[in-house]
Amino acid sequence: MSAAAGGVTLWVAQVTTNGLQGWIQNNIVPLILLGIAIILLWIGGRGDNAGVARRSVGLIIGLVALGIAVSGTGPQVGSFLASLITG
Known part of the structure; x- marks a missing residue:
């Protein structure tokens, strides 16, 4: 995009x-x-499968x-989601 100001062409950059x-x-x-995968494998390697399952549900939502x-x-x-409630 350019704009002429007193015979000088100015270029305006689009910033995104x-x-x-x-x-x-x-x-x-x-x-x-x-x-996340490394942490879950580390927790699972200690034998805390219930802890992995608890954390996995939160991670999936995230x-x-x-x-x-x-x-x-x-x-x-x-x-x-709104249509599920309102019909």
């Missing part, structure tokens, strides 16, 4: 967070998932929320 979002999705999220946030389908999911 797409690069940062992509970097987080490609680098940080897999590291977090790897860390991963579903992360998936909704990353995919951008929050409004559609909200509408669907």
Whole structure:
């Protein structure tokens, strides 16, 4: 996008967070998932299977929320959940 001001052409850059979002999705999220898997394997290796099961339920809920946030389908999911209540 350019604008002429007194014979001088100025270029205005479009600033977005797409690069940062992509970097987080490609680098940080897999590291977090790897860390979660290592912790669960460590807990399971101690023989605390009930502890792994308890933590896994919370992690699954958290991963579903992360998936909704990353995919951008929050409004559609909200509408669907509201339709379950209202009919």
